[in-house]
Amino acid sequence: MEIKKELPEIFEGFSEARKNGFIAAKAFKEQNKPMIGTFCTFMPQELPLAMGGATVSLCATSDETIGEAEKELPRNLCPLIKSSYGFGKTDKCPYFFFSDMVIGETTCDGKKKMFELMGEYKPVHVMQLPNNPTTQESFDYWKKEIVLLKETLEKTFGIEINDEQVKEAVRLKNRERTALKEFYSLGQLNPPAISGTDILKVLYGSTFKFDKEDTIKEVSALTKQIHEAYEAGEKLEQKPRILITGCPIGGVTEKVVAAIEENGGIVVFYENCMGAKAIEDLVDETTEDVYDALAEKYLKIGCSCMSPNHKRFEMLDRAIDSYQVDAVVDVVLQACHTYAIETMNVKTFTNEKKGIPYMSVETDYSTSDVGQLNTRMAAFIEML
Amino acid sequence: MLSIGIDSGSATTKGVLFDGENIIEKILVPTGANPRKTIQQVHENLSKEEKIFTVTTGYGRNLLNGSDKSVTEITCHGKGAAFLDENIRTVIDIGGQDSKVILLDRNRNILDFLMNDKCAAGTGRFMEVITRILQQDLCELDDYVVGHEPIKISSMCTVFAESEVVSLLAEDVSGASVAQGVVHSICDRTAVFSRRLPIEGKVFFSGGLAQLKVMQSTLEDKLGLDVVTHELSQFTGAIGAAVIGHDKLKMLNHSTK
Numbered sequence: 001m002e003i004k005k006e007l008p009e010i011f012e013g014f015s016e017a018r019k020n021g022f023i024a025a026k027a028f029k030e031q032n033k034p035m036i037g038t039f040c041t042f043m044p045q046e047l048p049l050a051m052g053g054a055t056v057s058l059c060a061t062s063d064e065t066i067g068e069a070e071k072e073l074p075r076n077l078c079p080l081i082k083s084s085y086g087f088g089k090t091d092k093c094p095y096f097f098f099s100d101m102v103i104g105e106t107t108c109d110g111k112k113k114m115f116e117l118m119g120e121y122k123p124v125h126v127m128q129l130p131n132n133p134t135t136q137e138s139f140d141y142w143k144k145e146i147v148l149l150k151e152t153l154e155k156t157f158g159i160e161i162n163d164e165q166v167k168e169a170v171r172l173k174n175r176e177r178t179a180l181k182e183f184y185s186l187g188q189l190n191p192p193a194i195s196g197t198d199i200l201k202v203l204y205g206s207t208f209k210f211d212k213e214d215t216i217k218e219v220s221a222l223t224k225q226i227h228e229a230y231e232a233g234e235k236l237e238q239k240p241r242i243l244i245t246g247c248p249i250g251g252v253t254e255k256v257v258a259a260i261e262e263n264g265g266i267v268v269f270y271e272n273c274m275g276a277k278a279i280e281d282l283v284d285e286t287t288e289d290v291y292d293a294l295a296e297k298y299l300k301i302g303c304s305c306m307s308p309n310h311k312r313f314e315m316l317d318r319a320i321d322s323y324q325v326d327a328v329v330d331v332v333l334q335a336c337h338t339y340a341i342e343t344m345n346v347k348t349f350t351n352e353k354k355g356i357p358y359m360s361v362e363t364d365y366s367t368s369d370v371g372q373l374n375t376r377m378a379a380f381i382e383m384l
Numbered sequence: 385m386l387s388i389g390i391d392s393g394s395a396t397t398k399g400v401l402f403d404g405e406n407i408i409e410k411i412l413v414p415t416g417a418n419p420r421k422t423i424q425q426v427h428e429n430l431s432k433e434e435k436i437f438t439v440t441t442g443y444g445r446n447l448l449n450g451s452d453k454s455v456t457e458i459t460c461h462g463k464g465a466a467f468l469d470e471n472i473r474t475v476i477d478i479g480g481q482d483s484k485v486i487l488l489d490r491n492r493n494i495l496d497f498l499m500n501d502k503c504a505a506g507t508g509r510f511m512e513v514i515t516r517i518l519q520q521d522l523c524e525l526d527d528y529v530v531g532h533e534p535i536k537i538s539s540m541c542t543v544f545a546e547s548e549v550v551s552l553l554a555e556d557v558s559g560a561s562v563a564q565g566v567v568h569s570i571c572d573r574t575a576v577f578s579r580r581l582p583i584e585g586k587v588f589f590s591g592g593l594a595q596l597k598v599m600q601s602t603l604e605d606k607l608g609l610d611v612v613t614h615e616l617s618q619f620t621g622a623i624g625a626a627v628i629g630h631d632k633l634k635m636l637n638h639s640t641k
Contacts, residue, residue: 357496371443372482372501379458383494 007229010222011198014205021056021208022094028054028210029098034157037099039084040107041278041301042129044294047150049169050161054210056095058102060084061251063365065092072117078335079365080248081110088118095208096122101156103149105129107305108338125152133299133306143295166290174282176212179219181279186226187268188323191238193230196257196267203274204250239264240384241324245271245316245346246331247339252365255373256331263378269323271315272331277301280315304338312342313349320354326384329377330360357384385633387437388430389626391457391619392423392444395480395508395592398619399426401436402626404634410619419444437636439629441621443481455628457621458486458497464624465588466492468614474583476574476603476611477620478591480508485578496581504542506573508592513542514566517549518559525563526597534564545569567602575606589613590620 005013017024029035034053038045045055065086066079072089073082087093088102096102104115104126115126127145130138150161183202186193202219209215242265249256249272257267271277278301287293302311319325328350332339343360350358359380363369386408390399393415401409411429415422423444430436437452445454457479465475466488475486482501489495504510515522535557539545549562570593587609593599594617604611616623 362502369501372499375443375456375458375501376499379456379494379497379499382456382459383497 007198007222007225010225011201015201017205017208021210024208024210025056025094025098034100035095035098036153037096037102039102039111040105041273042105042107042298042303043103043127044146044149044298046166046169046173046283046294047146047153047161049172049212050165051153051157051159053153053157056099056210057207058084058088058093058096058099059248059250060087060093061253061365063252065090066365073114076335078108078110078333080333081114083365085114085118088122101125101153103127107303108336110335123156125149129305130299131305131307133311134308139295139299142299143291146291146294146298163290166294167285170283170285170290170293172212174285176216177279177282179216179223180206181276183219183223184270184275184279186223186230189230189235190241190324192236192241192266192268193226193234195236195261196242196244196270197254197261199267200250200254200257200270200274203270207274236266239266240326240381241266241268243267243269243271243316243319243323243325243328244275244331245312245328246343246360247333247336248273249331250274252367253331253333253363255367255370256329256361256363256377259370259373259377260329260381263374264381265327265377265384268325269319271302271312271319273303276315276319277303277312304336304342309342313345316346316349317354320350320356325356327357327359327380328354329380330358332360332362334362334364385630385637386432386434387439387626387629387633388427389460389622389624389629390423390426390430390438390440390442390448390451391460391621391625392419392440392442392447393457393480393621394443395512396618397422397426397442397444398622399430400619400622400626401430401432402623402630404630407616407619407623407626410616410622412618415444420447423448437629437633439625439632441625453629453632455625458484458499459494460621460624460628461590462486462488462494462497462624463492463627464620464622465590467623467627468616468620469586469588469612471586472588472612473585474578474581474587474609475620476578476587476589478506478508478570478574478589478593478599480512480592483507483574483577483591485581485583487581487583498577498580500577503540505540505545506570506577510542510545510570511566511593513546514549514563517546517553518563520559520563522592523595525567529560529564529567529598532558532560532564534568535561537562537565537569564598567596567598568606571599571602571606574603578607583607583609586610586612588617588620590617592618594618 036048036055037058060083066082069082069086088096102124106112283297284293347358397415399411439453440451441460484499486497487495539548594613
C-alpha cells in the first residue's frame, strides 16, 4: 500500500525535484533516450515527446554563474539569459550537460543573440518565432517552423516522427496540462487552501520530472488530497489575494513571492511562464492536421515579445475575476525591455478596467534587494 | 493618551511623542552604524512612566523590541503629510537612500505609490556626497548657492557624478554653481519620476532635503505645481507612525469599553 505523505512533505518533494532531477536525468539518458534542453514555453514539447525523448527547461534561476557569463555577455542584460548562458558555459548545470540538443526561439533580442554564442559549444536549433500572433502569415510561418523542428529532430537523431506519435504526445501533454491546471486552480478557493509558495514549488518542480505519467498521477493525487483536507476544514487565513504576472519566476526570484506572503498577502495565481501562461490552453485534439493544432496553441502564448499581445490581457481579465484577485504584482527582470514597457499597459488595464491596485517591481537574481522588496510589498499590502 | 512614532531611516532616526493633537516632543539623531542601538535610545528618550503605544517605521522598523506595531515608511509618510496639511493628495519624499511619490485619496489612504530605490543619484545621499566634496554644510546650502547659475551635471550615477564634479572644480567652475547643478539634477529626476503617477494639486515635500528652500523652489519649477513643506517635514514618517499608533489606541480603548 502506498504511504500517504503529509502535504508539506509532498511540497518539499516537488521543490527537491530540481536537485534530485540530476539522477532522474541520468537514469533517463541511460535508457538511450534523447533529452532536449528548452528555453521557452513556445517550444512545442510534443515533438521531443513524440520521439520518446524528454524536455527540460534550461532557464536558470540563480546568480551563481552570472560572473562567468559577463566575461562574454554585457552586464546590462537580463539575468535569466546571463545565468543560463553561464551555466551552459561552465558545465555546472547537469541538465545542460545531459541535453543532446538545445532548442531556442527568437523570442527576445537577448536570447536570440545569446543562442548564437551558445551554438559555439552546444548543438542549438533556433525556431524563428513571428512577432504578430494575429495574422495568417504568422500562423503559416510558425507552422512551417514547427515542421522544420520535427525534420531537424528526425535528422539529428536518425529517426522518423509520424503524425500518430505527435497526436499521442498531444494527448499526453494535454492530460498533464489539465492536471497542473486543476492543481493551480486550487488558488480559486477562498479562504485559501494553499499558499502561493507551495503552488510555485509544485509548478516549478514538475518541470524537472521526466515521466509525464508520473507527474500527472502525483499532481492529481496532490490536488485531491488538498481538496479533501480543505473539505475537512483545513483552510488558510483570508488575506489580500495577489496575482503575479510578468517575467518568469522561480529559484531566487521566489523572493518576490516570499516578500508578498511574509508581509500579509497570499499569491493565488501565477500568470508567468512557470504558471498558467502555457498551461491554461490545450492543444486542440480534434484538428485534422496536428501541426495546425500545435501552431495555433503555441502562437497564442501571451508573452510580451508578441505585438500586439492581447492574449496576456485576456488571461489576466479572466484570472482576476475567477481567482477573486485583490491586486496585481508585475515582476520584471532587470533589462527585460518588452515586459518593462508592457507594465504601462498592464497597469492601465488593472487599475482602470479591473479597478484594482497594481504594482510593478524590477528585480534581478541577487538577494541585495530583499529589504527593499519587503518594504514595497508591505506598503502595497497595507494600502489594500 | 500618548503614542510614539519612530522613523529609523538610513541617514537619521526621528522620533515624536504625540497626544492625538500635538507633537509634544521630537528627537532627531544620526542613525549611524548601529541602527538597533539608535532606535532604542530614541525610544527610551521619548518613553514616559506610563505604557505608550509605539509604532516604528523606516528601514530599521523591525529593530525595536518595545515596538507595538511596524508600518512601512510609505504608509507613514502618507499619514504624516495628511496630518501636517490635510488638503494634501501628493507626497514627494526624498530620503537618504530612496525617493518616493505617494498619492492619497480623500480619506488620507494611500492610493498608489512609486519608489526609486535602485540608485542614489536622485536621493539625499547624492547631495551629501557632493557637499562633502565642496566642503559645505548641507544645512547652509541655501545661503551658499543664492544668486548662482546651475551648471549642468550630466552623469546619471552618483559615483560618476562625483568625478564629474571634481573635474568641473578643476576647470574653475564655482562650487556654488556646481551645488546648484546638483539641486537641479535631483529635482529633474524627481519630477520625471513623479510624473509616472497622475500627480496634481499641492505637493507635500518631505525628507531632509525639504528643509532647503532652493530644493523646494526648484522642484516647484520642474513640476509646475505648488510644492509646500512644513517645518516638521523631516519628521513626516515619524508623525505618521505616531498618528497610526494613536488611531490604534482609540480603537483598542473603544473595543474594551
